[in-house]
Amino acid sequence: MELKKRILIHDIAKHLDVSIATVSLVLNGRAKEKRISDVLAERVLNYVNEVGYKPNQLAKSLRSGKTHVLGLVVEDIANPFFATVARLIERKALENGYHIIYCSTNRDTAMTKDILTMFEERHVDGYVLALPEGLESEVSALVRSGKPLVMFDRVLSGVPANAVVVDGATGMYEAAQHLLAQGYKSIALITIMHGQTQMITRRQGYAQALREHNLPELVSEIELDQEPAQIVGQMESFFQAHPHCEAVLFTTNYLGLYGLEALNRLGWSVPNRIAVISFDDNALFRLYSPPITVVAQPLEVMAEEIIKVLLTALKGAKPTNGMVLLQLTPKLLIRQSSIRPSESTRANLK
Amino acid sequence: MELKKRILIHDIAKHLDVSIATVSLVLNGRAKEKRISDVLAERVLNYVNEVGYKPNQLAKSLRSGKTHVLGLVVEDIANPFFATVARLIERKALENGYHIIYCSTNRDTAMTKDILTMFEERHVDGYVLALPEGLESEVSALVRSGKPLVMFDRVLSGVPANAVVVDGATGMYEAAQHLLAQGYKSIALITIMHGQTQMITRRQGYAQALREHNLPELVSEIELDQEPAQIVGQMESFFQAHPHCEAVLFTTNYLGLYGLEALNRLGWSVPNRIAVISFDDNALFRLYSPPITVVAQPLEVMAEEIIKVLLTALKGAKPTNGMVLLQLTPKLLIRQSSIRPSESTRANLK
DNA sequence: AAAATATGCTAAAGCCTTTTAGCATATTTG
DNA sequence: CAAATATGCTAAAAGGCTTTAGCATATTTT
Known part of the structure; x- marks a missing residue:
């Protein structure tokens, strides 16, 4: 009655008679760098494809510290403005291999503080935030911690964070x-x-x-x-x-x-x-x-810039690269x- | 310059001079069951509170297999219908300790298949789905796997899954x-x-x-x-x-x-x-x-019922408890x- | 021909929890 | 009073992956 057991990296390694490390390196595109021969790399790739092995994201995340999840905080996802921006961000995030986890704040500062804590516990890789007031110190701490972060629609006064807003x-x-x-x-x-x-x-x-x-x-x-x-x-x-x-x-x-x-x-x-x-x-x-x-x-531009800033921060190692403060021009x-x-x-x- | 290291369960155990297991059991409310004395349990709780220890969710998830994340798939989060339902579901999910990860399908079957795969890789605990056609076998497989799942707005013909729809x-x-x-x-x-x-x-x-x-x-x-x-x-x-x-x-x-x-x-x-x-x-x-x-x-009722069905499935161990097919009455x-x-x-x- | 370097790969540690089996000691039972 | 049971806790395995240090062997340099 049980479905067949999920296949593990261990199984791949065993079947190909190579080490787990080799499989992992190939799968993460570090074969060249780590001098795995092309022929072996290909053999690994082929077999992985054949059996449809998918690494356990939780294990990956635990080990690597990267979740490939972005935390999106909006005032209210049912508000067409936020819903539309969310939609656009979602698409671009997905194109870059990131998923979105979101929460609506409903302008509630205390609840939002919890949301931020939860996002942190869940180890989101980056934040896209339209926050209520009263979270200045929390966001400052986040920025200082070096986590990629973009405020949008509004900023928090005195908090030096990346931001994409409209003039x-x-x-x-x-x-x-x-x-x-x-x-x-x-x-x-x-x-x-x-x-x-x-x-x-x-x-x-x-x-x-x-x-x-x-x-x-x-x-x-x-x-x-x-x-x-x-x-x-x-x-x-x-x-x-x-x-x-x-x-x-x-x-x-x-x-x-x-x-x-x-x-x-x-x-x-x-x-x-x-x-x-x-x-x-x-x-x-x-x-x-x-x-x-x-x-x-300019919603489309807004979403584009938000993701651009975030991806740059996610890829670029530079921690104190200076902040981006983008002010877009609206149209009457x-x-x-x-x-x-x-x-x-x-x-x-x- | 570095911030102080994240505190681990290990640190808690060491400081209190008890085992890691004890701390874990207390934290997960299994103290009584595992006969940890009330006085010790309280000591643990107090210290945890004092230092503000938060368990690493990734490690928890990896070990326990539970992520406390629900996967929400809608046609388009920018559509007011879906945005509103999403908002309502989000609130109720949060109340029960669940987070939402979402994707818009845009009626694209192939992309939706990917989304489902990604959700599976991310080990979401349950699914809330408004899907395009052409995913009958995928969803059937999901249902068979026993994952809590609710279709809404629409069903897939021939797929016996929980569903909350409107008449x-x-x-x-x-x-x-x-x-x-x-x-x-x-x-x-x-x-x-x-x-x-x-x-x-x-x-x-x-x-x-x-x-x-x-x-x-x-x-x-x-x-x-x-x-x-x-x-x-x-x-x-x-x-x-x-x-x-x-x-x-x-x-x-x-x-x-x-x-x-x-x-x-x-x-x-x-x-x-x-x-x-x-x-x-x-x-x-x-x-x-x-x-x-x-x-x-009846959007509110809809969201309520969706979450109710899902939470029942998440808590209840019964795998083949029978399906719930709820048909709500709209109002002219x-x-x-x-x-x-x-x-x-x-x-x-x- | 010995020393240095390059090549191709692997063993094992580490990420941070949960959970199971079980070890002492204390108490109850026959 | 020995045997059985209860009590209170812990050691260690498990979860599935990434990553680092390093081991042989082959090739190049002096």
Whole structure:
């Protein structure tokens, strides 16, 4: 009833009447280096192929210290931004023989600390991290330990680590300028309460644009640790409290979603009653009526660079090679939601 | 410059002047069973806590054969359906001390075969699988090997494995009935070409509803291995070729998306020119104008049941305990996109 | 022709745990 | 009081691989 026993390197060696070491060396491409004759190397390879021997990865890892697993930490794998980046990273990692083990933090610092510990226990070879705040010392320690590591989307302030981020300041600045150029004066920003670096820079872009035009800021900070319905409600209240508001910028895709829902409920039509721009593109924004103007992040490039940095660190032995800090430029995709209607249209709708 | 050496079980034993075995047994909760005195057990636990010793998971895994890692295979982690299920599974797995390693298949059978092999090499403790066709023998072998395994979303025909699926036939039947009840006669179905089981049953539900009303089927099968723009184009052609079509059912969320884009381009307004229902709910459908009627899958329950089945198999020793085949009932969420406009409204728009 | 070097391979240590068999000593039983 | 059983713990094997030091033999150098 038992299936045939798993074949071991020992069996290969025995059958070919060579040593285990020889088989191992050949299998790891160190035959030349270790002066195993070509003919023997080939004999080994052939037999291994023939019987379909696959080394036990656990044993390999235990001995070599390499697991060929990358730890991916995102805020929420169900968020299209992270899901898409994860998908792209996954593909490129796989192409290079690495597997992904992932966890969602849900912005919970304590839980994230556990996740990092678990990843360490599991001896992941490298880290791809989009972390909540409060893990500065942990990540610093990781960096110091020399483990390949890339932060993305956001960084931790004061932690000198490789990072691939998007220039949210410029992105938001351009978005705001686009609104200002059309004569909008009362432009709101809806952002989150946590001080993640990417949110701060996005807000700065908005602030600078308004400052240049001597216009006052109008900002709502949303506490995310509440039910979706409450968040929508909070936004409704905000809009109601600012009936003069003509345009609104959302700093993330999910805020944009909640915002659209809030505007729906209020019956504020877009863009007639209010213009809308969100950070971070996705299918919904593209297909919404009207299509939503967005600051699109270059996801593909992002994933590519993340993996590139990581692979370099994984291969290159140089420990203190200096950090890579890559700032990618987002792209304002102007769609209908931010185009000021003609006066006649507005009048019609009054 | 070097950080302090990682602490080993050996160090613990030495410091406490007990054997390694004792420490191991205590740490694995087998103190009682192996008659380690309570006082010693506590001494061990205290010291371990004090110095923060964490066993090397690789060594544990190698020795015990358990990795506490689950392999998750989905069609595309960037698809909101899979991303959401992944998120829910992840949470519950973590609660039970399991980590997730995942891969997207992209409907590529050959690549998926590799993925399964890799998972096996990595000695995952269990599998959660939404597979493309063509892996019947591989999965059968896995099942026979006794590895805990749950298929979800779809099954492989003829493979007797645990499975958690959604009753797409009933879901689509009800959706079609809803349209028929409103007097729609020419109802199209847009589905994919591949013969995945879940797609087949969804189509059957549609077919049965039409049959009961003696209405002809109107089906378009989309080949997914093309560019998005082409898919949209194909749907446009389909609609143009069937101008009498009054309503359309999409069998997946992404088909629904493409379909909405196609209808947009054609200028066919929903639901005035054509009623729309899609399988599988998500934020876009909820927020779209008009909101799209969907056959919503019970994602939370799904994830819960998947993990429940898996954990039972992981704990329970019984190898041939019989298979679990769970069929969950989806829910028709009627929104505006499938509500037949009054005659006057229609006339207005003519 | 002896010494040095190159060639081709292997023995065995090491990675860090878990787990089994079993050794003393103490207690109970007949 | 000897034999049986219980108690509390440990030595050592096992898990499957990588890697280092080094052993013969063959070839080249002085």
